[in-house]
Amino acid sequence: MNNNFFRSYSVNDSGLGCFLSLILVGLLLGSIGLGWLVNSFLILVAFLIFSPVIAWGIFRWWLRRNLVEDSCPVCSYEFTGFNRTECQCPNCGEPLKVAGGKFIILTPPGTIDVQAIEVPTRQLED
Structure with a gap:
């Protein structure tokens, strides 16, 4: 007999503690006057995330042009x-x-480039 009436669900929150620790450290640094350190770290993270996207767009534009x-x-x-x-x-x-x-x-220097045309031939009678 297969009884699937009671299923157990589990929530994996292993990364939540690390995320909350980072938020608490940021708030602590901000409260003691080191908010500039938190802001510069966030700006650095944003730069690391967005710079490859911008570089890819610039590379595609350059490739399309050249x-x-x-x-x-x-x-x-x-x-x-x-x-x-x-x-x-x-x-x-x-x-x-x-x-x-x-x-x-590409013609080397000193070469004269000409266009050939076909001339119809006529037979001369003797």
């Missing part, structure tokens, strides 16, 4: 690079420069 996703102008392979840097296409190996949110072909 990370560029575009396709290679040579082989149309889409990849990611940092703004205002030089990189190589992982697909074709072409050296590229990232500027203005786009990948630009």
